[in-house]
Amino acid sequence: MTEARTIMTEYRADQVVWTTRVMDAFGEIVELQDETGKVSYYSVEKEFDVAGNSYAVLRNDEGRDEDEPELLKIVVLPDGGLELVTIDDDEEWENVAELYDELTFPE
Secondary structure, three states: OOOOOOOOOOOOHHHOEEOOHHHHHHOOEEEEEOOOOOEEEEEEEEEEEEOOEEEEEEEEOOOOOOOOOEEEEEEEOOOOOEEEEEOOOHHHHHHHHHHHHHHHOOO
């Protein structure tokens, strides 16, 4: 018999440090370009550091309020600039999404 395993998030709400790194660098609205070259504009909703990583929560300005926000990782470049990148690791994305839900909709 195999035992069911619950995946626990390694990120906890009490570990979050709120930041303004992206807003300080780019302002309240950021312009992102996808792999096809299409440009979209996003409002910076929240930014935070947790477990040694930085994340930004962006909301598409062209979408509707009920659209899910975009969760992106903030990478500091060698020259000190910032880059917003897609979170490719499924487990990391799930952890960040669950943490953001917990921060946004506390029980």
